[in-house]
Amino acid sequence: MFLNANEIREKVSLVDLLAHLGYAPAYKSGKELFYLSMLREEKTASLCVNEQLGMWYDHGGPNRSGIKGGNVIDLGLAYWFPLSFQEVLEKIKNTCSIEISKIPVQKELNQKARPRIAIKLPNYKIAEVKPLGSNPAITGYLQYRGVWETAAEHLKEIYYNVEDTKKNRKPFFAAGWKNENDGWEVRNKYFKGCLGKKGMSFIQGEENRLAVFEGYLDFLSWKHEQTINKPTVLILNSLSFISAAIDRSSKFEVVDVFFDHDQSGRQATQQLLSAIPHAKDRSDLYAGYKDYNEKHMAEQAELLRITSPIDVFKNLKVGFSR
Numbered sequence: 001m002f003l004n005a006n007e008i009r010e011k012v013s014l015v016d017l018l019a020h021l022g023y024a025p026a027y028k029s030g031k032e033l034f035y036l037s038m039l040r041e042e043k044t045a046s047l048c049v050n051e052q053l054g055m056w057y058d059h060g061g062p063n064r065s066g067i068k069g070g071n072v073i074d075l076g077l078a079y080w081f082p083l084s085f086q087e088v089l090e091k092i093k094n095t096c097s098i099e100i101s102k103i104p105v106q107k108e109l110n111q112k113a114r115p116r117i118a119i120k121l122p123n124y125k126i127a128e129v130k131p132l133g134s135n136p137a138i139t140g141y142l143q144y145r146g147v148w149e150t151a152a153e154h155l156k157e158i159y160y161n162v163e164d165t166k167k168n169r170k171p172f173f174a175a176g177w178k179n180e181n182d183g184w185e186v187r188n189k190y191f192k193g194c195l196g197k198k199g200m201s202f203i204q205g206e207e208n209r210l211a212v213f214e215g216y217l218d219f220l221s222w223k224h225e226q227t228i229n230k231p232t233v234l235i236l237n238s239l240s241f242i243s244a245a246i247d248r249s250s251k252f253e254v255v256d257v258f259f260d261h262d263q264s265g266r267q268a269t270q271q272l273l274s275a276i277p278h279a280k281d282r283s284d285l286y287a288g289y290k291d292y293n294e295k296h297m298a299e300q301a302e303l304l305r306i307t308s309p310i311d312v313f314k315n316l317k318v319g320f321s322r
Contacts, residue, residue, distance in 0.1 A: 003093060003100050005240060008100055009071055012098065013051060014049045015049060015051050018038075018049070020095045025049070030162060031051070031163075032049065038079060039078050039079065042060055046058060046059040053195075056074075057192055058078075066263075067262075068192060070238045070239075073085075073240035076089075076092050082264075084271075124163070124195055126160045127159045127171070131152070131156065133152075133157075141189050142155070142175060144189075149224060150223045157173060158176035159172075160186075175187050177201060177216055179194070179199035180200050181198065183198060185237050187217070198237065198238055200235060200244065201216065203233040203234075208253040209229075209232065210234060212233075212255065212259075213233065213258050214235075214259045215236075215260075215291065215293070234249065239259075242271055250275070257269055257283070258285075259283060260290055261290050262290060265291075
């Protein structure tokens, strides 16, 4: 029996969970609440919660879980690291004293994903969506992550405004892609979040083969190396969708899994492999690295080092005469 993760996301807000854990916001900026991070010691509040989006992001340094943001379940995975996904759901349920239904394993694998409750209109407005290439900061970020060559087909430049308490709008921009719930998953050097509803991303390919990724940049890194294989691709965008991902993956004859080499990624991999015995863990392709993108970035940096021209005259000193 599994606790219903979708029900927990719908019933438990980030602010309520943090309040039950004994944490209060240090200050409010617009409609975002900032907390002293409970994932490590710090003196300046860096953990941001947008209650309307149902999302959080930690702007501070690394924590031991490696999770930087997401929804209420992602926060639980980071806070109670290294507990398993189901153990974290149990912790959230008990901490907030709520009733959550349980789903038999087989029923969970076969049922269609439940419709999610609509999130209230957040305090942002998308001003413009452009093809990649017009914003040097976005281009530079994608080049730094080593995915510029594969990004154009899948990503856009997203320009949006966020309204503060005085109704003033502040402009922001990021690289983004749409998920299945018509929300925009956005990334830039300083921010990782979602505009609208969270959801998975699904890219149709071969009908009998599926490649499953934890994050979109891992998918783009993997695609850089693919010349022949064109499987269907499923990107979770958040490990809280692991149950829905299992449901989707069970319909394919070949399932390759590319999750992170951290505790939560390994647990999600094991959960998927246990539910779908014919699925294969392909994380050995980036052994020694946290994820596919980290390996790809290292390879791109090494390639640049090898192919960059060497200035043979840099340290040469010659006398000057007329």
